[in-house]
Amino acid sequence: MTGDGPDGPGGPESAAPTGRTVILVLDGFGVGAMPDAGLLRPGDIRADTCGHVLDHARTALGRPLRLPALGALGLGLVHPHRDLARDTLLPVAVGRAALGYPGADTFAGHQTMMGADFSRVTVARLNDHIDEVTSALKAAGHRVSLLDGKPLLVVDDTVLVHDNLEADPGINWNASGRLDDLPFDGPHGILAIARTVREVAPVARVIAVGGHADGPLPLSVRDGDGGTVGLDTPATGFYRNGGLEVQHLGARIDHTRQLPDLAARAGIPVTLVGKAADILACDGAVRRPAVPTADVLAATLDAVHGDGPDGPSLVVSNVQETDLAGHQQDPERYGTVLEQVDAGLAALVPLLTAPGDRLILTGDHGNDPTIGHAYHTREYVPILIHGTDHPGRLRDANSLADVGATAAAALGLGPDDLAAGTPVVRVSP
Template identity: 80%
Template structure:
C-alpha cells in the first residue's frame, strides 16, 4: 500500500518566471534558493548543510556550488511554473491540489468599499473609514484591508489585536467580508501588537493600503491565530477529496490544514517547523496507504521578514526532516514530493512574495535511477502526478496533467 507525501516548502523558489517583473521589474532577479545559499555562506562562514535536498536533485534543477550536481537516488527532478496569477500561498496550494483557479478576480478593496461596508452593516457591525483611506475599521477594533504580503489584489485581510477582540469576533467579521469578496482569499488574523494597529498602516504596491503585518509584531510576539477563507472552488475535484473518496487516509499538516478542504482529512495545524515535521513523520508511520500534504510555513515567514539567516536555518531543519522521511518511504510505490508554492526571496528588497519557478523533487524507491522531468506548466501538474502515484485518475481533478520525463536522463 503506497504512501505519497507532499512537502511544500512555503516560499521556496528557484528563479524568476519570465513575467516576474510585470509588477515589480526588479523581481526578474528573484532567486530565493540561490540568494539564500549565497548569503548564508557569507553569514555562517560555511555552506548550508542540505545533503538530502542535494541528493533529491535540487542541484540539478538549480545548479549551485553549494549543492550536489549528481545524485544516485531514484529521483525524478524538474521545476514547475505556478499556473495561477501572482504569487500566493492559498492560490498555490489550491492549484497544486488540482483546482481550476482561472476565475478568481484580482481586486483592491478600494474598488469594493461600498459593497463590503454594506455587508458588514447588514450584519450589525459599526463601520468607518480610517482617516479617509480605503481601509475599514470595524467595531473600532478590526481592520479590513488589502493584504500587503501577496501581490496587490490577491487577498484581503481582517486583522485585529487579540487584546481588543477575541479571534472568534475577528473571524466573524472576515466571514462576512468573504460573502462579497471576489478575491482568492480573505484572511482572518489575530495577534499581539504593542501599539494600536493604525500605527502600522501603510500604502502598498498598486494603490493598495493595509496593515504591515510583519511590522506590527504579530509574527514575532506569539499567540498568532490565522484562518484562511478561500474563494468558492469545486473541492470534490481536488486531490485530497479524490483520495478520501477512494478510501485513502488523508492528513493535512501545518498551513495545509488551514487552507485545504477535505472533510475526511485528519488535520494537524502547526507553524513551528519541528512540529510540522513531527506530525508528518507520525502520519507516515501509520499503517496502510496514505496521502499526506505538509506545509513548512516558517520559510515563508523568514522571507517576509527579509531574514536570510533564518531562512537558511529553516532549510537546514527541513533537510534533516526529509532524511527521516526518506528512511520510512522505502516501499515500491511510495513517493516523497518536495516542492514550493511560489518564491519569497529575502534579498530582493521588499517583503512580498516573488513569482518564481519552484522545484519538483520526487523520490521513487522502485525507479532504476535519476530522471530529469520536463518543466511543468502549472503546480496542478504536481497534484496530477501525485494522483497517478496513488493509483487515482488525474483526469478526475479539475486541472493538471501528470509530469513526464524529459528526453535527457540525469547523471
C-alpha cells in the first residue's frame, strides 16, 4: 500500500534518516470489522470501536467527543463518522491496515507491527495439540494426566496446562499453579513447565501463572467459548490474594529483524513507552512502562523533548487504557481516554516539525466497548502519518507489519531488513 505522490506511487526510495519517528499505538482502537470478524462470534461483524464510542458520547454526554487533533491527523478520512472532521491542513497520509496475524491480540499485534513474521502462529485450542504437549512434558520428566477426562493437563499433580479463558479462544495457553505447592522459578517450577509447553505450542503466547488460591485449582476449571476448557483465573483468588507471578512466553521471533532492535543497532536512540516497554524486545532501548494515559503521554513527550532536533530517534508508545475500557465494556470511559489522548497529541504534533520528523498513529486490534463481551474485536485499524512527503489517502494495508516498514524507511533502515512488511509511504531524499 503506497501513497500517490508526485514521484508516482510511494515516491522514491529512502535515503539517510534526518528526523524523529514516533509510533503511537491506541490499544484496542479499531475503525470497523474486518471481513472475517464474525467467524468466531457472528455478532462481531458489526464491531466498530471508533464509531460506537462516538455514537455513545452523543447519547450519554449530549455532545460529540472533542477530538480536534485526531481530526487534524485525518481520522475522519478513515472513518466517515459525522463527528469527525473531513478536512485537514496537516501534511498527513491516512489509511487503514488489516491486522496481518490470526485473531486479535496485543502481543501478536505489536510483534507484527514491529516486523515479526507471524505466519507460523496459529489460533488453536490445547485439545488440538494435547498429544504433542503431553509427549513433550513426559520427555522432560514430568507426570502428566487429564483432569477428569477434560482436555486439560495436570502436570506433577500440581500445575494445570489449559486454554486461556481471558483472551479470544485459541490465542493463548496457560500453565497455572499454586505457589503453596511449588515455586514459580527453578528446574521443577511453574515457569519451567510453561517453557516446555512453549517449545511445542503453535499459539502466540504461553503464560506461566503462579499465585495463592482460595482452594484447589480444579474447583475453578470451567468451559470457555469455542470448545476451550481452562482455569477461571479470577475465580481462583490469584488476583486478590497477593504474590501473583506471571511471565509471558511469546512465539519464537527473530527480534534482530524487528524495528526497535534494528534501530538500536544502527545507533538510533530507541524509547519504548507504556505497554510497548513490556512486550517489545530491544536490549538497547530506554523503557518507560506505564498504564495511566497521562503517564504514557508525558513519557512520550519527554522522549521527544530529550532527543532534541538533531539526528534520528524512534519512540514507540502504547496507550493501554483504551483497551481496558473496551474490556470493561465502558464506552464512556473509552471516550474520556480518547479525549485525553487528543490533548496529548495537540502537545506532541508541534514538537515534530523538523525535516524528517514522523508521527504514525495506529492500533493493534479493536475492542468495541458496546459489543456485549469482553474480548478483543477483529477490526481494521487506522494509519495516520503526520509529516509525510506524500500526503493523501492510502490504499488498505494487508498487515500491521507495514507500519513498522514505514517507520524503518523514515529512519533510513531499509524495510527489507525487517522480517515482514512493506512501507505504506516511502520517504523522499
